[in-house]
Amino acid sequence: MDFLLNEQQKMIIETARKVGGEYGLEYWREIDAKKQFPTEIWKAICESGLAAAALPEEHGGSGLGMLELALIVETLAASGAGSTVGQLFMNNPIFGGVGISRFGTEQMKRDYLPKLVSGEMLFCMALTEPDAGSNSLEIQTFARREGNGFRINGRKIWITGVPQADKVLVIARTQKAEDVKRRTDGITMFLLDRDREGLTHTPIEKVGTNTLTSSMVFLDDVWAGPDEIVGTLDMGWHELLDVLNTERIVTTACLVGTAQLAIELAVKYAGERKVFRGAPIGSYQGLQFPLAEAYAQTETARLMNYKAASLFDSGLPYGSEANIAKLIAGHASAQATDRAMQTMGGMGYAKESYVERLWRDARLFRIAPISEEMILNFISIHNLKMPRSY
Template sequence: MDFRLTEEQRMIADAAKDIARDFPPEYWREKDEKGEFAEEFWKAISRAGFVGIVIPEEYGGAGMGMTELLIAMEELCANGCGAGGVWYLVLTEVFGALPIVRYGNEEQKERYLPEIAKGRMEFCMALTEPNAGTNTLRIETHARKEGDEYVINGTKMFISGVDRAKGMLLVARTIPYSQAPKKTLGITLFLVDLPNKAVKWNPIPKHGINFSKTCEVSISDLRVGEDAILGEKDRGWYQVLDVLNPERMSAAAGAIGISRLAIGKAVEYSRQRRVFEDPIGSYQGLQFPLAESFATIKAAELMMFRAAWLYDNSASYKEIGDAANMAKLVAIENAIKAVYWAMQTFGGYGYTREYDVERWWREVNLLRLAPITQQMALNYVAEHILGMPRSYRG
């Protein structure tokens, strides 16, 4: 096993660090407080080619893989961007570019991928629903065949980026759950161009990551042609898994990057801050938890890159899913501890907006809940890896 980065991978890491220095914590603090999209940052990562990392060269991308995308995400987060370093790339590259690269036909690739690679087409994914939640197989959004078209109706919840997106990966049932010959059959993915008068959205006020709107989406008699189907009709469940695993890897990259950022700021502060005679960084009450947090985060990083390697080398859904879920689980669990102890290091200042730690605390806590809760990740490990009896029914 070779753990060294290739020359290209080092260049991506260095480019991400350079970009992040132009968008320090103060920039993201302002965007979060004003609820503004980070337009300047989006243009910068587009110019750098980051939104085309996984897109083949013939469509204007870099022709690289999930490993390189995670390197970019982690370094952007760790060097000042916090969650902003991963968020926009997940919405457009993981939800848009990746599934089109892997499952799109030639017409779909030519239509969407060059625009994504240039940063001119943002994407979103409409999957989660109010009644289904994590139980994706129970989604109720339905696509009914009518002549050469599909008429789609339903409600989606927690859809980020839909307010700006020009493309949507829409997950719907083409066979109702009660009628499906097998519960994993009857789900189909559609590529939908936005804006569309049949798709309406309403922002949901939320705790953090306010540089991106997260919305409730209502779909009323949306009409799309058969050419909007991505991949195989009725077999979209397996394609959804192929999107969710990279999303979980991305969550791990965000957690690791935020942890590195918070720990770095805490260590810097601890060297300067004196309460009694010595700098507070000399106190083992702070040294030990920060050191432990850093060590466990670096261990989680190895599992994250293992998941990416499996994905890039076309391993089975099971192998990729095992590694992606464990990477997400361990990275987030230890990121919560890392940012907690960073906040403790700053004391009362850690609770103020000026020092940014409270924002990273809000950001990293979202990852406990999305893209999958820690408890559901534990369920996965228990059932699918350890072989224990299933603890819930679909």
Template sequence: MDFDLPDSALAVREGITAVTAKYGYDYWDRCDAEHRWPEEVWRDLGAGGWLGLAVPEEYGGGGQGLLELAVALETLSRSGAGAAASFIYLLTPGFGALTLSRHGSEEQKKRFLPALARGELETCFALTEPDAGSNAINITTHARRDGDGWLVKGQKIWISGVERADHMMLVTRTVPAAEAKPRASGFTVFLVDVKRAVAEGTLTFQPIPKLGTNTVASSMVFLDDVRVTQEDVVGQVDAGFAVLWDILNPERILAAASGVGGSEAALRVAVDYAKDRAPFGKPIGTNQSLAFPLAKIKAQTELARLMTYKAAWLWDRGEPCGSEANIAKLTASEAAWQAADRAFQVHGGMAYSLEYPVARMFRDARIGKNIPVAEELVLAHIAQHDLGLPKSY
């Protein structure tokens, strides 16, 4: 067994560290406070080729895999971005480039991948609905045949980045759930031209006020006969569940990478403060009541990192990784939350001051326990598929 990262991943870590050196905690605090996308970081990552890591070389990318993408996200998150970093690598390199690299047609790859790799084209992903989230089989957004294409009607919720996206990876039903045999059939994934649909008035969206991760908006999306064609199909008609799983597992793995980096970032803030703060003549970090919880979180973070890398490695090899992806997400999100919570406690009353990044990290880290899948459903999956217990939902 070899636990050393390949040279490609080490080069990614070094490169992302160099890019983020000029963007500290204050930068990410400002972006969050101003509710604005980190344009400067996005531009630098695109110029350096760091957004196209998982795009095949023949389409202008780095020819790397999900492992390198996870290392990039972890490094960006650790630099001070925290959970905000997840959107940079999920929305376009993950949902867009990674999916099209594996499931796109040759025409789609030639048309979209070079621009996605440069950061000149942006994507988002639309699955969740008001009455269907993790129970994706029950989505009701449907595409009905109309001539040589389809008209899509429905509603999505918590769709992040739609206000910036050029195209949306949209999950629809082309066969109603009641008629699908088996129930996981009848899905079709379309790559929707968002700006065209908005201009035509068939796609509208409404941002949802959020507690945190305000560098990108999350919106309600309304689809009213959005026109799509055969050229917009990703994968195969009525067989989109295979595409969906190749979106959801990488989503969990990248979310885990963000949690690992976010935990490291919060730990660094807590440790630095514990070393400097000395109200009784010695640093508060000398107290075991503060030091031991931080040490435990460091151990949890290292374990989460190992599982995240393993899950990404398995996905790159085309091997089953559902359990590993779920365990990585579960452990990394818990580490990130515990680190942010402990950093808050270490700072005492000063944690409430926006002079420190603790409040932002505290707000952002909490959502990781709920998305992209709630930890209760992760535990249910582990209980059923890894322990052999009866299905509980």
């Protein structure tokens, strides 16, 4: 088992570190305050080729893998972006890139992947619903057949990046749940124009991740042509899982980078701050131990995420590893950002210290894109072979 990075991977990390350094902590603080989409850094990410890492070469990608994408996201997060940068990669190289490159038509690949790579097109995915939440098999959005296409009706919630997106990967039932033998049957993915007639959206006020809007999406008799189906009609559930589980890998990467950054900021502050007996507060075990524990959790999540990404790149099952990595990374980022704030005392609560943004943004990812409780359900059932509890 080889834990060493090759020269190409080291170069990718350096490129990500350079781009991230150009748009560091101050940049993210400013656009967070303005609730402004991070247009400039996404343009730089695309121009440097970082968005193309895991996409096929024949459509403008680099032909690398999910491991390289994880390294990129992790490095960008640690360079100042924090966890929000992961959402840019979830929406584009994952929802758009994985969805289209693995399951899209040849026409979709030719038309959209080069524009994704260049940054000309942005994507998002509409899956979660108000009444279904994490139980995606209970979605009610329905695409009824009409002529050679479909009319889609339904509601979606907590959809990230809708206002800027050119295309929305909409997940809908094309067969009623009561009419199928298996709950996983009758689900289809559609790739629709965001400005399609009947598709509207409204923003949700929230605690953090201010640079990417979260929205309610309403689908009222939205037309979808047969050429807009991504993957297999009625049998899209298992294809969707590849999109969702690679999303876990990107989520973990951004949380690992966030935890690393928070720990670095805390250690630096603790090394400079002197309050009692002339010694830096970093010499106190009461501050050292929580940060050391966060560091241990971060390194564990990092390695498990690399394993998940490597398994994906080898065409092997990786769902358990991706979920476990995300669970540990959520704990690590929570511990790191909270204890970094505690280390800084009152200054940790001030926006000028940067930690409060990392803390606010990272908190989301203990709930989304899958909650800790649902990951524990998954481990209990699939890894421990225990009875289903829900």
